[in-house]
Amino acid sequence: MESEKRYCAAIEQTSGGIYFVDVDSKGILEANTAICNLLGYTQEEFLALTLYDILAVDREIINSDIHLLLAEKQFLLISDGWNRRKDGSLVNVEVSLNLISCGGRKVICVVGRDITERKQAEELLRKSEAANRALLNAIPDLMIRITGDGTYLDAIPAKNFKTWTTHGDMVGKNIYDVLPPEIARQRMYYITQALSTGEMQIYEFELTCEDGKVSYQEARIVVSGENEVLVIVREISDRKQAEATIQYHAFHDILTGLPNRTMFDRHLSTALANAHNSKTMLAVMFLDMDRFKTINDTLGHAVGDRLLQGFAERVKACLRESDIVARWGGDEFTVLVPQITSPEDAAKVGQRILEALKPAFYLQGHATGEETPPLHITSSIGIALYPHDGEDAETLLRNADAALYRAKEHGRNNYRFYKPEMNAQASQLLALENRLHQALERREFDVYYQPQIHINTGEIIGMEALVRWRHPELGLVSPGQFIPLAEENGLIVPIGEWVLRTACAQNKAWQNAGFSPLRVAVNLSPRQFQQPNIASRVALALEETGLDPQYLELEITETTIMQNLDFASEMLRDLQTLGVYISIDDFGTGYSSLGYLKKFPFDKLKIDQSFVRDLKDNPHDIAIISAMITLGHGLNLKVVAEGVETREQLELLRSLQSEEMQGYLFSQPLTAEDATNLLHNPLIKTNIYCSTLCIAYSQNKLLH
Template sequence: TSSPLEDVLDCLMRLAESQLTGIFGSVLLLDKDGSHLRHGAAPSLAKAYTRAIDGIAVGPKMGSCGTAAYRREPVIVADIMHDPLWQDHCELAAAHGYRSCWSTPILSHQGAVLGAFAMYSTTVREPTAAETRLIDFTTRIAGIAIERKLAEDRIHFMANHDVLTGLPNRALLEDRLSQAILYAQRYDRWVTVVFIDLDNFKLVNDTLGHNAGDELLKTVASRIVERVRATDTVVRLGGDEFVVVLFDQPTNVDLISETLQAIRAAIAEPVQLGAHRLRATASIGIASYPKDGTNPDTLLANADAAMYRAKEFGRDNFQFYAPEFNTRAHEKFVLQEDLRNALARSEFTLFYQPQVDLRSGHVFAVEALIRWNHPTRGMLAPTAFIPTAEETSLIVPIGDWVLHEACRQNKAWQDAGLPPMTVCVNVSARQFREKNLIGRVADALKVSGLEARYLELEVTESLIMQDIDLAVATMNQLQNLGVQISIDDFGTGYSSLSALKTFPVARLKIDKSFINDIAADENDQAVASAVISLGQNLNLRVIAEGVETDDQVAFLRKNNCDEMQGYHFSEPVSAPDIEKMLSGEPLD
């Protein structure tokens, strides 16, 4: 039947009692902690006695029921007043006229203790054979009823909770959020929806494996739960996304911010995943009822939009929702769709910025820089679309196109009689993690016919530091192809000198941020001169990017920097203009 368990057990006790005279039945259920027995059914026992034994511990000398559950075997006590198992409870039983108690543990079909069934008598005696058979029958039926209820509870829990973390899932979120909104309407309070997305979670899965990713999710889930109240709800939406519903919030943004800072700090505490110790960060978006929405769907959508805004601000921060986020979200969606079509429509083009030897003034290389000739927005710089390409994984086919086109163009220049030079191509973190990167590079060289020594791949310092062992292995494979490697944005990451010595690289590129004020800023001068000195000691060439003024060039020459790149010599120009420049022809 679908009757509540309490009703089923109550009827079972009444049925057993109807077969006997002067017998009172009782069922106690094992609680969740497995150490106490709770009231299940006892229709004929004195209510005061039932209340007194509700919560009795499982253990030796805990009366008939507590001992039966502890021993996992029947306990027959013929005389409560003189049995040592009852020495702490005999007066309680005597006060209600109970003189004997026969208890049997209720076991699941797998042998786990579910509770205890007991028959009480007002006389000192042991059960008859007929009573023993009735006890066995009743115990089995009680076990079936309890197991069914536990299975139903488990099914209901699984339907509404995440299997990995045990948190409520999306199915339960709307119900909890709707209840919170109704309460806030009635008592003029706020409800705050917090959308949490772990930063770079895919990197953990890709480099450490899915088991490590699962452990990280479970750790983060428990930390978030610890930082909110019991009345709040923490939900796992799936993947690396969580939602927190802060119930009954005061109308005070500062107090909400305190809770969010506590959640951020908890997530950022170190996590030990096998041999690896790492810190997780999250991008967090916040929307509150009634200001940012009056129904669950709107609040969730707006908190999601705010979360994406937090990602745009560089991750590891939280943003409160503002209406313009939805406009931005729409623009981003349109940009993604346009990006998907751009490759098929051949809308991308490459510009090239010369790299110059500071001693001879000779152009020895060019860096390939992508531009997007958008059908309605005109020529777009990489900053306008590369972040979106990286988020959607479109960076992989776009990067592949850049690699092939740069190799093709460099071979075309050589075939046209220009002196051989190197073409430098940036490799994104997403491309670098692709398992077939080596094959893609080899294919670009093969298709174009370009010798590997005329291709240089630029990787960022921060990319290498995400997983040094993997990065060095990949760079060694590229070097075995004959391809050169340089570290871009050097000085902005955290690579140690001991690690740097193991990198199979040919050049260090000083980040533009240190060049901008190098003529006047002593800190920038110190960093730049240190990088130049470091490169020389490791037999690496050093190139400065973003060089725009005579003063910057003078400083770099004075400090023996090898090479430079920037508007001081030339802005990025088209392939035909590079050809003219190297042929000595004037540019248009």
């Protein structure tokens, strides 16, 4: 009885579920509390069950297992089975069946253990191992385990690692047997460092692939065990290429491929040091494209970019291999010409650049692939010399920039050497530009009017409107000073619109005062003409002032037209539709193409004063003016000679059949008040000799 009690207590206290089943009836004879709790039954409920109710398998399988147990008279283990709970849910169990004899009856002792947590852990482990295998397969790195003495333990090449083809023959060998001695010693150094310090070691190396290309690798060595390291090798050719690209872009202009400002500064510093040591000269040049902004704004940035590329190619072709051209920014470029012996060497380079730019640029449209109209580009160049104009990079660049602005002042398309007085002039120009921004708002501009004379009748047939700037401190500022500044910074557009409205209003006022109608001529600057809405702006000025369009003359220079023939043609047609008079100004100074004279709707041709100035002493100018007058009359155009200042010029022009003239011989530009008084003077209509009266009037403001 004591033994039975101990036996029952042991069964009751065990953590596993234990119950006894009658072999014949499959009924439950006895069960401990653990199995009842596991399946959710009370003791009484559980004893009312059969083995078929508990095991969640088919009856045939249960009977087969019991038959096997009886036949073999042995222990039977079901390592992964299922028991059915009272609520119908299943629990994963490990079941062992033991055949025992009890009072002549065959009884099966069933021991059931809940293995749900173990199965979950096994599943997590399985997933983790699968994930690790997938990760290893996906890693684009070669992994090698090596001992501290350099013996290869194993190698796991990634599928897309192309450099090494096989590693099976490496396992078990020493690193000195696989690699050349010098390389093996290098690898062992890093392995020893990793083992001794415990820190990861990183190094890069190159490999030559089977196709002859060089592949760049990075190796990382980490301690992976006792006297053992893991070497992770990654191909970094793409990264190396990206780094090289970044390095290139850091020192080169992406658009033109030229060195950028940073790279130019480096070259200049090196060249200055060499020039100092060798006691030689060098030249620094600043150059840009004349009127590039107008082209860029009109034809678009895509065409502007290709023009910059073409410009860069032509400049580069003019230089020696030792010279450097860099894109400084926008349309500005710098040139370094080291190891020269005289200023003439630098002058030759500047002249070569100007000559290289003379042929027109033919550029293809970005979207259509069609060629844009031929573009004629000029450049202004400023030159500073070491050591005469500065001994450091900053001074040389600043002085070359000052020389560039002097080149622009002298009509562009030329080069100028730096002179000390240029910096003072540059400072004055900067101050003048700052004042110019406020001049229009402060009403410091005036419009002057210069009459145009028909020499056969002595009549005033027109007035050219000319803007003047009267600064309260500087006095009357020369148009040659402020108009290029306004053109460059864009202020010429609002200034030009103000002049247009003012001139139209004044002409309307003269008509209202009873004077015979005449035309007022207004210059359209290149920047103003390139505005896409120029026709609508002119129409608005006419509407606001009430002036009939036929009494407005718009003067456009031929260089402005030639910058973009298609655009110019469209704008001129729009202006002609308004009914205004159109004249081509400064004829003969640009391209003088018969083609565009015939194609475009001009009404008047103005001979530039540069031809009239030397008319008496230069027979070539006489021939040129004669040809211009004949050409104009042949195309049914009015022809006006500008800049007539002497009686000799007048007589020569008259002999060449020039009938309309303008210049100081007749009158200097007048204020609106003085121009009104001049219109009151009837003597102007007598004959051409009244020009002396005009001179007297201009000088003395007296009527004779």
